[in-house]
Amino acid sequence: MEIQQIELVHFRNYQELNRSFQPGLNIFVGPNGQGKTNLLEAIALLSGSGSHRDARDPDMVQWQEEFYRIKATGLSSAHPVTLELAYGGERKKLARINGRKLRRMAELSDAINTVVFSPEDLSLVKGSPAQRRRFLDRELAQASPAYGDVLSRYSRLLTQRNAILRGIREGKAKPAELELWDEQITPLAVEVLARRLDGVARIAPHARQIYRGLSRDKEELELTYRSSFSLPADRGKWPQAYREKLIERRAEEIARHATLTGPHRDDLQLYLQGREARLYASQGQQRSIALSLKLAEIAFIQQSRGEYPLVLLDDVMSELDPTRREQLLADLDRRHIQVFITTTHLQAFPAELLAKAGIYQVQAGQVSQRDS
Numbered sequence: 001m002e003i004q005q006i007e008l009v010h011f012r013n014y015q016e017l018n019r020s021f022q023p024g025l026n027i028f029v030g031p032n033g034q035g036k037t038n039l040l041e042a043i044a045l046l047s048g049s050g051s052h053r054d055a056r057d058p059d060m061v062q063w064q065e066e067f068y069r070i071k072a073t074g075l076s077s078a079h080p081v082t083l084e085l086a087y088g089g090e091r092k093k094l095a096r097i098n099g100r101k102l103r104r105m106a107e108l109s110d111a112i113n114t115v116v117f118s119p120e121d122l123s124l125v126k127g128s129p130a131q132r133r134r135f136l137d138r139e140l141a142q143a144s145p146a147y148g149d150v151l152s153r154y155s156r157l158l159t160q161r162n163a164i165l166r167g168i169r170e171g172k173a174k175p176a177e178l179e180l181w182d183e184q185i186t187p188l189a190v191e192v193l194a195r196r197l198d199g200v201a202r203i204a205p206h207a208r209q210i211y212r213g214l215s216r217d218k219e220e221l222e223l224t225y226r227s228s229f230s231l232p233a234d235r236g237k238w239p240q241a242y243r244e245k246l247i248e249r250r251a252e253e254i255a256r257h258a259t260l261t262g263p264h265r266d267d268l269q270l271y272l273q274g275r276e277a278r279l280y281a282s283q284g285q286q287r288s289i290a291l292s293l294k295l296a297e298i299a300f301i302q303q304s305r306g307e308y309p310l311v312l313l314d315d316v317m318s319e320l321d322p323t324r325r326e327q328l329l330a331d332l333d334r335r336h337i338q339v340f341i342t343t344t345h346l347q348a349f350p351a352e353l354l355a356k357a358g359i360y361q362v363q364a365g366q367v368s369q370r371d372s
């Protein structure tokens with residue numbers, strides 16, 4: 001989808017905003033703390049996978065107000081689309097596509113997908129396994145809303161199972177109660193695992209090819225998914241292997257009142273020239289890997305959805321060196337992807353791109369269009 005217009009009411013520091021955008025590059029420029037990222041966050045929320053900075057809904061409602069509302073109109077394959085997302089008041093949370101009320105927020109990704117690239121992504125290689133799992137999960141949920149569902153059901157069961165483990169340790173629950181939870185969590189754990197493995201298999205060739213380009217054919221990037229238990233070659237045997245592992249580690253789990261096996265303990269491993277990038281890659285190589293993963297995510301969503309996602313670059317321009325910055329912008333421009341960028345100054349942008357970009361000055365929750 002391409003966003004043509006957005007309306008915000010009581011969202012963060014926007015009392016009311018109504019702004020049109022253009023198809024290609026849109027740049028939000030302004031000093032710190034004026035609302036550039038807030039605007040990007042509102043766009044990211046429309047794709048149904050939550051705030052890219054993990055904010056909760058109450059924190060996004062403008063202070064002293066009761067609700068926020070985000071509405072966007074645009075085009076998807078030349079058809080007009082209207083998206084609405086509201087939180088607060090009596091209905092709590094509500095989303096609509098073309099006036100049709102959605103049962104789940106994740107269904108928003110049927111209409112619009114976003115890929116967000118922010119400075120935290122640059123630490124994807126060195127960061128925690130949780131950060132890499134989150135990268136993978138966000139991407140898979142965009143490609144398939146059903147994945148988001150499975151993942152949240154798995155997370156809920158995990159919390160409940162951990163509470164039982166704590167109960168057993170405190171003498172309030174019996175070990176036999178775990179059987180029921182293990183039975184319920186197993187198919188979900190196996191499904192998350194299978195979808196992640198398939199996802200990695202599909203993005204790996206894109207990431208490899210993009211990285212090869214960035215390193216001028218000198219280096220090879222490899223992605224592998226590390227599961228917290230060994231996986232039999234036959235997928236039909238995964239549930240049994242998982243259950244056996246749960247039983248094997250039961251005493252340890254009760255002692256630590258935590259589930260120690262499952263997709264919440266897995267990792268996406270990155271190798272450069274056969275060596276683990278987390279341990280050996282230089283700063284510059286790590287940035288190129290992060291960039292390759294993000295560009296691979298864009299390609300993966302395009303392949304899964306038949307349409308490019310919107311790309312949101314939050315404060316990332318000044319973090320990239322001129323070569324990587326220009327490669328990224330030229331790549332997005334060539335594919336006619338709609339891009340929203342936040343920046344404090346415009347020096348980082350090539351003049352020919354500025355000449356065709358929409359440039360918006362953001363100041364204290366007001367957004368005005370300006371010339372380059």
Ligand SMILES: Nc1ncnc2c1ncn2[C@@H]1O[C@H](COP(=O)(O)OP(=O)(O)OP(=O)(O)O)[C@@H](O)[C@H]1O
Nearest residue numbers: 012013032033034035036037038059060061062063
């Ligand atoms: N719920 C809220 N209600 C009102 N204002 C809020 C709310 N949440 C955040 N803000 C305000 O929004 C501003 C931050 O906006 P934002 O994060 O978009 O900054 P930015 O323009 O991207 O700045 P930077 O360049 O530093 O990243 C702050 O002034 C903050 O006080």
